[in-house]
Amino acid sequence: DQQVKQNSPSLSVQEGRISILNCDYTNSMFDYFLWYKKYPAEGPTFLISISSIKDKNEDGRFTVFLNKSAKHLSLHIVPSQPGDSAVYFCAASGGFSGGYNKLIFGAGTRLAVHP
């Protein structure tokens, strides 16, 4: 039973265009959401997060949108650059975690940005 779903295993985007990565969740107790980026042979690195009290958070080229009623979040990258090519994981936390900061990860979306 996947509580966090990334339904697109891969995405290909042209350099300079917008990349939109999507994530759906099922547990209404989740109150904090994060995006991690992973290059091959490296561990995931934190990219951006959003609390459930917000519907948007921006950091440079990266913006995360949260739609709580739809239990959906998305990561927008504008403009996309070749160095953004990586696997992106959506993760969720809260409620059940008991303060231990457990994260539930999605399966990941592989983004390829081509010239």
Added chain:
Amino acid sequence: DVKVTQSSRYLVKRTGEKVFLECVQDMDHENMFWYRQDPGLGLRLIYFSYDVKMKEKGDIPEGYSVSREKKERFSLILESASTNQTSMYLCASSLGGGYSYNEQFFGPGTRLTVL
């Protein structure tokens, strides 16, 4: 600069061997985690620890055990390795207590192959 290190980048073991994966963090974090990453499944939590000598089962603890004798070190043990434990293993750490910011810092991963 935060750092999580894992003892090996690549490891090849035989079925039935006892395997130790070591993880060390230098951030004085309370929480430490072990995940495995498999294609199409994302990161799945095996075990986590919120304090020295404390541990909690994650989503897939079967076939694994852990040890946390010191705050900075968290070990994952495969008591009798099997081929279905061939995977990428990732260690992470995070601040503990009541922090709402749940960022986890990851090590580079250990690619384990069980023959």
